[in-house]
Amino acid sequence: MPRYALKVEYDGTPFAGWQAQADQPSVQGAVEAALARLDPGFAAGARIAAAGRTDAGVHATGQVAHADLAKGWDPFRLSEALNWHLKPAPVAILAAAAVADDFHARFSALERRYTFRLIARRAPVTHERGRVWQVLNPLDVTTMRAGAAHLIGRHDFTTFRSSICQAQSPVKSLDRIEIEEIPLPDGTEYRFHLRARSFLHNQVRSIVGTLERVGAGSWHSDRVAEALAARDRAACGPVCPPQGLYLTGVNYPQDPFAG
Template structure:
C-alpha cells in the first residue's frame, strides 16, 4: 500500500485535540472521515499517525501525519480531494507527498517546533481571540530571555511536565527557546519559539506560563533555574491556556515535502 505524508494546518478551537475520540470532535477524526470518502481502508476504520498529539484548543501550521492508501494517488490531487471533503472544518492539507514505507510521521521526526503567542495589553483582543493568550500587565523581554536561558540544553524537566505525561523519561534536550517582541496597537505581542527532538506533555505551556511570571516581575530570572532543579511539579509557575500554542513544524531527513 502506498504511504503518503500529509502536511496539515488547523485551528484547534472546535476540537477536543488531535487524537480521535469516540464522543468528541478531533482533528484526526476529521481527516480520517475525509479519507474514508476516498479510500476503502479508511471506510473500514484504518487510522493515520501524526508527529504529535496536540491538546484541545491547540493549533497547528505544520503538523505532519502519514496514511497508507489503497490507491497510488497523485499527491496534488490527493491534497485537493481531502481539502474538498474536509469542508467546513478548519483543517487544511497544505501538501501531500509519496514517501517510503520506512517513513513514520512520529518516529522518523528528528525535531519539533512550537510557537506560543502571548499578547500583553489592556484592551481585549478581537481578531486574534482564541488564537493568543492575553495578559493585561506589561512584560520585560530581557528578564524573560534571562529566565529562558536556564532551560536550554539537556535537563530533567519534571517540573515542567504534566502529572498525566506518559513519556518514559522527563529528561529532554531543549535546543532553542527564542522570544521575539512585536508592536501591536496599544500593546505588545511576545512570540516564544521552542525547538527540540520531542517535548513532554504540557512542557511548552508550563515553560511559557513560568516565563510570563518572570516578565511580569513576580519571579526573578534565577528562580527558573531553581524550579528546574527542584524536579517538582509544584515548583512550576502557572500553566498557560492552550489557545496561544501552535505546532509550527516537524523536521525530517530528508524532508518529505517539496520547498
C-alpha cells in the same frame, strides 16, 4: 499500499485535540473522515499517525501525519480532494507527498517546533480571540530571555511536565527558546519559539507560563533555574492556556515535501 505524508494546518478551537475520540470532535477524526470518502481502508476504520498529539484548543501550521492508501494518488490531487471533503472544518492539507514505507510521521521526526503567542494589552482581543493568550500588562523580554536561558540543553524537566505525562523519562534536550517582541498599535505581542526533538506533555505551556511570571516581575529569572533543579511539579509557575500554542513544523532526515 502506498504511503503519503500530509502537512496539516488547523484551528484547534472546536476540537478536543488531535487524537481521535469516540464522543468528541478531533482533528484526526476529521482527516480520517475525509480519507474515508476516498479510500476503502479508511472507510473500514484505518488510522493515520501524526508527529504530535496536540491538546484541546492547540493549533497547528505544520503538523505532519502519514496515511497508507489502497491505491496510488498524485499528491496534489490527493491534497485537493481531502481539502474538498474536509469542508467546513477548520482543517487544511497544505501539502501531500509520496514517502517510503518506513517513513513514520512520529518516529522518523528529528525535531519539532512550537510557537506560543501572547498578547499584552488592556482592551480585550477580538480578531485574535481563541488564537492567543492575553495578559493585561507589558512584560520584560530581557528578563524572560534570561530565565529561558536556564532551560536550554539536556535536563530533567519533571517540574515542567504534566502529572499525567506518559513519557518514559522526564529527561529531554531543549535546543532553542527564542522570544520575539512585536509592537502592536495598542499593546505588544510576544512569540515564544521552542525547538526540540520531542516534548513532554504540557512542557511548552508550563515553560511559557513560568516565563510570563518572570516577565511580569513576579519571579526573578534565577528562580527558573531553581524550579528546574527542584524536579518537582509544585515548583512550576502557572500553566498557560492552550489557545496561544501552535505546532509550527516537524523536521525529518529528508523533507518529504521538498520540491
